[in-house]
Amino acid sequence: MVALGVALCVLLEAWMSGARNSYIETNALLSTGHVKIQTAKAIGDHQEKALDLALLGLGDLVGELEKNQPDLEWVPRVYFGALLDASLNETGTQAPVAGMGFALWGGKSEVERLKLRQNLTQGRLPVEPNQALVSDRLFKTLGLHLGQKVTMIGSDFNGSMAVVNLEVVGTLRFGVAQLDKGALVMNLGDVQRVLALEDGATELLGFFKAGRYLPERAAALAKHYNLEHHSGETPFGPRMLTLEEQNDLESLLKTVEATGAATTWVFVLVLGVLLLNAGLMGGVRRYGELGLRLALGESKRHLYLSLVAESLVVGLTGCTLGLALGLPFALYLQNHGLDLQGMITGQTAMLISDTIRAEVSLKTLAAGLLPGLLAPLLGSSLAGLVIFGRDTSQLFKELEAT
Amino acid sequence: MKKTFLLALALWGPTLAWAATPTARQILERMDKNTFSQTQVSISTMTVHGERGDRNMTVQTWTQGKDRSFSLYLAPARDKGTKMLKLGDKLWIYYPSADKVVAIAGHMLKNSMMGSDLSYEDLMENSSLVEAYEAQLVGEETLLDRKVWVLELTAKEPERAYQKRKLWVDQQQYLALRQELFAQSGMLLKRIEVKEVMATAKGWYPKRVLFKDVLKTGLGTQWQIEELELDPPIPASRFNKSSLGR
Numbered sequence: 001m002v003a004l005g006v007a008l009c010v011l012l013e014a015w016m017s018g019a020r021n022s023y024i025e026t027n028a029l030l031s032t033g034h035v036k037i038q039t040a041k042a043i044g045d046h047q048e049k050a051l052d053l054a055l056l057g058l059g060d061l062v063g064e065l066e067k068n069q070p071d072l073e074w075v076p077r078v079y080f081g082a083l084l085d086a087s088l089n090e091t092g093t094q095a096p097v098a099g100m101g102f103a104l105w106g107g108k109s110e111v112e113r114l115k116l117r118q119n120l121t122q123g124r125l126p127v128e129p130n131q132a133l134v135s136d137r138l139f140k141t142l143g144l145h146l147g148q149k150v151t152m153i154g155s156d157f158n159g160s161m162a163v164v165n166l167e168v169v170g171t172l173r174f175g176v177a178q179l180d181k182g183a184l185v186m187n188l189g190d191v192q193r194v195l196a197l198e199d200g201a202t203e204l205l206g207f208f209k210a211g212r213y214l215p216e217r218a219a220a221l222a223k224h225y226n227l228e229h230h231s232g233e234t235p236f237g238p239r240m241l242t243l244e245e246q247n248d249l250e251s252l253l254k255t256v257e258a259t260g261a262a263t264t265w266v267f268v269l270v271l272g273v274l275l276l277n278a279g280l281m282g283g284v285r286r287y288g289e290l291g292l293r294l295a296l297g298e299s300k301r302h303l304y305l306s307l308v309a310e311s312l313v314v315g316l317t318g319c320t321l322g323l324a325l326g327l328p329f330a331l332y333l334q335n336h337g338l339d340l341q342g343m344i345t346g347q348t349a350m351l352i353s354d355t356i357r358a359e360v361s362l363k364t365l366a367a368g369l370l371p372g373l374l375a376p377l378l379g380s381s382l383a384g385l386v387i388f389g390r391d392t393s394q395l396f397k398e399l400e401a402t
Numbered sequence: 403m404k405k406t407f408l409l410a411l412a413l414w415g416p417t418l419a420w421a422a423t424p425t426a427r428q429i430l431e432r433m434d435k436n437t438f439s440q441t442q443v444s445i446s447t448m449t450v451h452g453e454r455g456d457r458n459m460t461v462q463t464w465t466q467g468k469d470r471s472f473s474l475y476l477a478p479a480r481d482k483g484t485k486m487l488k489l490g491d492k493l494w495i496y497y498p499s500a501d502k503v504v505a506i507a508g509h510m511l512k513n514s515m516m517g518s519d520l521s522y523e524d525l526m527e528n529s530s531l532v533e534a535y536e537a538q539l540v541g542e543e544t545l546l547d548r549k550v551w552v553l554e555l556t557a558k559e560p561e562r563a564y565q566k567r568k569l570w571v572d573q574q575q576y577l578a579l580r581q582e583l584f585a586q587s588g589m590l591l592k593r594i595e596v597k598e599v600m601a602t603a604k605g606w607y608p609k610r611v612l613f614k615d616v617l618k619t620g621l622g623t624q625w626q627i628e629e630l631e632l633d634p635p636i637p638a639s640r641f642n643k644s645s646l647g648r
Contacts (some may be wrong), residue, residue: 052619056454085504151502158450158457159517160481163497163504196480236454 001278002315005271006322006372007329011358012267013367014330016260018359022337023256024213024243026176029114032246033075033205034213035222037061041235042202049079049202051157055238056200069221071209075110076201077102078191082154082162084134084184086142095141097134097184099154101191101201113207116172116185122146123170129190132166135183139171146170152184156196164194204238218242268371275375280383282311282376290387304384311380312373319372326368333358426537426553432576434530436605439632441466445476447628450518451621459516460628469528470641481516485646486525493522496646503646519592519615519623523563531555534562542573545580549573564591575599575606590616597624602632 028034042053055061058076065074078101086093102110104126111117116125121136123146132152134144144150148168156162166186173180192198206221208214222240229238244250286307293303337357424432442465450457460477469491475484483498493506506513511523531537535555543550555567566584571577581594598610607630614622639645 052452052454085502151500153504155513156517158452159514161495161497161504161513161516163500163502165500165502 002275002318002372002376003321003325005275006319006368007326009264009268009271009371010323010326010364010368011330011333013264014358014360014364015333016264017361017363018334018357020253020256020260021359022357023253027247027249028207028213028243030174030176030179032241032243032249033203034072034208035206035218035240035242036246037065037204037206037225037238037240038202039236040233040239043239043241044235049081051078051080051155051195051197051202052159053236054078054157054197054200054202055204056197056236058199058201058204061204061238065204065206069206072206072221073209075103075108075113075205075207076188076203077205078188078195078197078200078202080154080191080195080202082152082184084138084142084182085151085153086144086148087151093142094153095138095182097138097152097182098179099152099184099186099191101186101188103189104185104187119172119174121171121173123168126169126185126187129187129193130164130166131169131187133170133172133183133185134168135180136171136173137180138182138184139168141182144168152194154195156194157200158196160196162194162196164190206240213243215242215244264367268367272371272375275371276379276382278376278379280379282380282383284383284386287386294387300387304387307380307384307387308377311376315373315376318376319369322368322372323365327360330358330360330364334360423539423551426539426551427532429539429551429553429571429576430530430532430535430537433571433578434532436576437607438468438530439604441633441636443629443631443634443636444627445629447626448516448518449624449626450516451623452517453619457517464636464640466636466641468530471525472640472645475516483648484516487641487643487646488525489641489643490528491526493526494643494646498648501648503643514615514618519613519618519620520625521563521615524592524613527563531567534558535567543570545570548579550579560586572606577606577608592616593622598626600627600630602630604632 037055038048039053039055042048042050045053047053055076062074062076065072078099080099080101082097082099083094084097086095102114102116104111104116111125116133120133123133126132132150134142138144142150146168149165150168152162152164152166154162172183172185174183186194188201192200208217219242222242222245225238225240244253290303290307294300334357443463444465445460445462448459448461450459458478459475459481461473461475463471463473465471469488471486471488473486475481485496487494487496493511494503495506496503506522511526512521514520515522515525527534535557537553537555539551540554541552543552550570550572553567553569553571555569557565564583565586566588568582568584569578570580572579577596577599578594579596581592582590583592583594585591593614593616595612595614596608596610597612598608599606600609601607607627610624610626612622612624
């Protein structure tokens with residue numbers, strides 16, 4: 001019972017932590033960064049992808065940030081909406097696309113960060129201007145083939161039409177339903193040129209070089225930056241947002257976190273109560289045995305300690321078995337994840353990865369060991385207290401009666 | 403004698419008043435005559451006063467009647483070589499960067515033309531105001547020290563881009579010095595103001611016009627005619643789809 005309970009606690013905690021961190025990482029990677037800089041107007045008008053509200057003077061902005069905030073890596077990106085036309089001459093078969101301009105080559109390439117190689121489903125990454133990747137779904141919708149020329153028709157920074165021919169060199173799957181519907185990935189420089197945004201980007205993302213999101217540091221950084229730049233006073237001035245301040249993530253993450261923590265710890269508590277009860281019942285069931293051992297001259301203290309030690313051994317054995325049972329599953333889910341594609345429905349501002357991975361940490365071990373070790377120990381300790389209340393002169397009478 | 407004068411005044415008075423104040427339809431017909439020519443060739447500059455700076459474009463346009471036009475963008479370098487062909491209710495744009503002809507139809511017609519305050523739909527206005535709208539003369543005002551008639555126009559067809567228009571028409575030059583264009587709901591969509599006029603062989607012609615899409619940020623788009631030739635011969639091939647291309 002202890003082993004099974006510990007295994008379930010370990011699995012549940014790892015899964016809940018993993019899911020939360022998976023949401024954070026997916027959103028940070030593809031949308032929010034750990035912090036993000038946009039123009040105050042783009043943020044205020046909730047038009048984060050509007051090209052005419054893009055950041056300009058990007059070179060200076062990045063230079064200043066790299067100098068003042070060296071613990072973050074600064075990544076410009078351009079997100080835009082467009083049509084992809086698959087016909088050769090005049091416009092014909094078209095589909096709307098969610099365009100993304102990432103640095104695909106050069107010193108600040110995002111290929112590794114975005115795991116673009118791993119996400120390729122066929123073909124290769126663009127290596128020259130005017131080459132592009134499209135999502136698998138879009139590729140099928142338009143009936144494209146690798147190497148095919150397509151035309152992107154969109155609006156540029158000035159509101160003029162932007163038209164460019166692209167060669168589809170590969171397809172990819174981000175594993176995020178919102179993006180996989182109609183993604184078009186181009187090199188950032190190409191996008192900037194085509195959309196008349198040569199020294200601009202719709203957003204500038206900051207990622208902690210530590211590799212993980214540091215909420216307190218991000219909040220302090222954003223506060224300081226916005227104060228320093230008088231953000232909000234000029235419509236096209238830069239303004240920094242933390243991850244939680246974007247896409248309603250603060251409330252969504254709080255909900256996910258609270259639900260996860262409540263589920264895990266309620267489960268841990270229930271298991272603890274069950275094991276505590278089992279410890280108590282074990283002690284009560286051994287009432288006769290304890291009386292006999294007292295009658296045979298065993299000291300109450302020794303008897304009590306032996307009872308506690310036994311429960312410790314039971315707890316340790318149960319925990320070991322439980323960890324042996326639960327950890328491999330948790331580690332498997334950490335490494336391979338669980339593909340929930342098709343199960344995630346509905347619209348949300350939060351990007352949710354199709355594959356959710358568990359995360360094993362010290363907290364995971366604590367979630368298993370806490371009820372596994374402490375509850376039987378506490379149960380036995382409580383049950384054992386009756387030993388000290390028993391009158392030795394009455395023991396033989398009790399034994400005769402049983 | 404006095405009786406005869408009064409009788410004459412009673413009989414001719416309304417006619418004289420009518421002669422002094424033309425009807426709304428007559429005003430619109432005079433306006434159409436003022437600007438209409440069989441063919442036109444012009445070179446214009448378009449300055450978009452955007453929220454984040456100004457942008458200039460130069461375009462040469464060949465027009466035949468109301469429903470055929472061909473435009474070639476001469477500057478800036480980014481837009482140079484872009485061509486637009488309007489044939490009736492069809493519009494195509496040729497983009498030299500992609501060597502591609504894009505048919506502009508449906509919702510795309512509502513998009514901004516080259517980032518300006520004009521939409522492609524504005525370019526597609528084929529009918530004269532007399533043909534497209536029922537007009538009503540609602541008053542007289544003084545605008546920019548000039549006497550103007552105020553006209554309210556209601557579209558005859560529901561598919562018209564602007565269901566209502568209000569015009570301030572110069573009483574001497576028969577040019578709409580100001581126009582306000584409304585949606586069916588009565589919401590103001592665009593404002594057009596003539597800033598400068600020029601004399602042509604046919605009358606007066608708007609030389610510098612400010613278009614303001616009130617739903618768009620920025621200070622509007624100024625359209626200025628640099629060169630205008632009325633009724634020049636234009637080869638029919640100019641208005642052929644084959645003229646779209648390199």
